[in-house]
Amino acid sequence: MTSPQERYDLVILGSGSTAFAAALHAAELGKSAVMAEFRTVGGTCANRGCLPSKNLIEAARLVYDAAHPRYPGLTPVHMPFNWAELVAQKDEIIQEYRTHKYESLLDDPDHMQVVPGQARLVSDHEVEIQSADGARRLIGSQILIATGSAPSIPDVPGLSDVPYLTSDLLSSADDPWGTELREQPRSLLILGGGYIALELGQMFARFGTQVTLITRGSTILSGYEPEIAEALTEILSPRSSRRKGCASSPERRCAAWNARERGWPSRSSCTAASTRLPPNGSWCPPGDAPIPRRSAWSKRAWR
Numbered sequence: 001m002t003s004p005q006e007r008y009d010l011v012i013l014g015s016g017s018t019a020f021a022a023a024l025h026a027a028e029l030g031k032s033a034v035m036a037e038f039r040t041v042g043g044t045c046a047n048r049g050c051l052p053s054k055n056l057i058e059a060a061r062l063v064y065d066a067a068h069p070r071y072p073g074l075t076p077v078h079m080p081f082n083w084a085e086l087v088a089q090k091d092e093i094i095q096e097y098r099t100h101k102y103e104s105l106l107d108d109p110d111h112m113q114v115v116p117g118q119a120r121l122v123s124d125h126e127v128e129i130q131s132a133d134g135a136r137r138l139i140g141s142q143i144l145i146a147t148g149s150a151p152s153i154p155d156v157p158g159l160s161d162v163p164y165l166t167s168d169l170l171s172s173a174d175d176p177w178g179t180e181l182r183e184q185p186r187s188l189l190i191l192g193g194g195y196i197a198l199e200l201g202q203m204f205a206r207f208g209t210q211v212t213l214i215t216r217g218s219t220i221l222s223g224y225e226p227e228i229a230e231a232l233t234e235i236l237s238p239r240s241s242r243r244k245g246c247a248s249s250p251e252r253r254c255a256a257w258n259a260r261e262r263g264w265p266s267r268s269s270c271t272a273a274s275t276r277l278p279p280n281g282s283w284c285p286p287g288d289a290p291i292p293r294r295s296a297w298s299k300r301a302w303r
Ligand SMILES: Cc1cc2nc3c(=O)[nH]c(=O)nc-3n(C[C@H](O)[C@H](O)[C@H](O)COP(=O)(O)OP(=O)(O)OC[C@H]3O[C@@H](n4cnc5c(N)ncnc54)[C@H](O)[C@@H]3O)c2cc1C
Pocket: 013, 014, 015, 016, 017, 018, 019, 036, 037, 038, 039, 040, 042, 043, 044, 045, 046, 048, 049, 050, 051, 053, 054, 117, 118, 119, 120, 146, 147, 148, 149, 167, 168, 196
């Protein structure tokens, strides 16, 4: 028998931003809403996605910018950092954000609450929630599935035999799944070339981790406009850091030539080498042909 308090106007699977938006709206309408969550209240964005990634990406940018100043006259410096402290401040921010933006909204259980546990649909209006304390059945006039997404694990032989990471690696220490990366890796092999792979890869690379990206297709960001993949490949590849150095080898000359064609600023000590380059870029080694001149719009977008 289900007790009367186990009936709700809205039963939601998940407690991420989607679930909270729906529950809040239901509460505003005077309805009762309950969310089921088997990980951390607040879902992916707050706990292991947008918030922690953007926090550490910004820290990585500061480290990178210090070593690569954009203005002549500014001396590049190596900015020392403490990975453990960076992670600790990130965890603190997540905790504060979760408290203010999510948990503080749960002070009126008659209208909005979270039930911990793994939910499964039993019927059109019935959800069973399994937790360490046992099973609970909730009946909802309406049921909303807001379970978000989870990292997809490719079927790679041997992968299950090694302790691989997923995009959950930025989750905080209090995540019950213990997926947080505690130490900065010396090197990182990323399977996948989507935007999350790219932003996390660039972040780690800027902190000094040697990052290698493996994609199934021939480009990153398959499914997006090819110009975006082309531009980002150029920005993220080691060649783009060489562009800042002197053009001495054929490959470097080629990179410098491409840079000049695109209107990127080059260091004055390299200008002489760059201006000596033939306009047809014939010094470019095979497979490293000059990239065609971009439109004014593209150039602006690159700066
Ligand atoms: C590294 C990373 C960076 C990102 N950066 C950005 C960004 O900068 N900007 C942006 O807009 N988006 C970003 N995203 C995407 C963003 O996190 C998601 O779009 C957003 O979290 C989706 O919200 P949601 O509420 O639909 O699902 P989620 O936030 O995923 O919430 C779903 C919840 O349901 C729970 N759940 C699942 N199944 C069950 C079940 N059976 N029983 C109980 N609970 C269950 C899960 O534990 C989860 O907490 C990022 C994602 C990642 C991984």
